[in-house]
Amino acid sequence: MKMAVFARNLRSLIAAHHDGNVSEAARALKINRTQLNRYLMEETWPREAQLRQICAHFSTDARLLMEPLDTINAPAPAVTVHDGIAAIAAERQRQIEVEGWTPGHDDQHQGAELAQAAAAYVLNCCDDSDSPARRFLGADIWPWADEWWKPSGDPRRDLVKAGALIAAEIDRLDRMASRVVSAEGGA
Missing domain, CATH: 1.10.260.40 (lambda repressor-like DNA-binding domains)
Known part of the structure; x- marks a missing residue:
């Protein structure tokens, strides 16, 4: 649509x-x-x-x-x-079309995993160490298998991924709220 x-x-x-x-x-x-x-x-x-x-x-x-x-x-x-908005919208579309993370798939994550994954990517941008090796802070709160944790090393790219995950979670919450209203008879 x-x-x-x-x-x-x-x-x-x-x-x-x-x-x-x-x-x-x-x-x-x-x-x-x-x-x-x-x-x-x-x-x-x-x-x-x-x-x-x-x-x-x-x-x-x-x-x-x-x-x-x-x-x-x-x-x-x-x-x-x-x-930034354009980058997030394009990344969200890529997640749907390339990765297959459709709204139906997202609806299965009812424990705030999408928001938690977004937070992991945001945290990844907060590396304040002076070390040449990045610490990948977000890995500690990543909600899924390690194979899906794909920090880029580029703060902008990781923030774009986070933004797309936030958008997916907002859409999921909106769909869930819509279903509740429909179940209650449109109240």
Whole structure:
């Protein structure tokens, strides 16, 4: 459903800025036309770098992925403060599409494991040692098997992973709350 929102937004922006000419838009965006068509056909999401190009070109931000254009208040400047949001959204999409961590899978983690995993990645960025070897502080609270603990050594990358896990946990909590309301008869 959200992929449809992104595709609709992208079609609207191409229509407004390039008279609907996908080839012209692809050249301006420096994105392969076939890849751009895959976004328009709701086949895939853009990677983080391509999302940044799209947002900068159309003077918008990462809300383009999830919100209809008419609900996005004011366009953001070409260099946005929302690069972190775009990175988190792209990582969450990668987790779903590449890793298979779908909402249904996330719903199985009812003991705050997603939030705990996010905290582990955040802690990993708090290494204050002067040692050349990183300490990977978050490993102590990692909720799953060690093979799934994949710190990058790059604080930004680990914070992006944490943000995506936080988003997954928020979505899980929202789905759970929605089910409770539905079970109570829409109260």
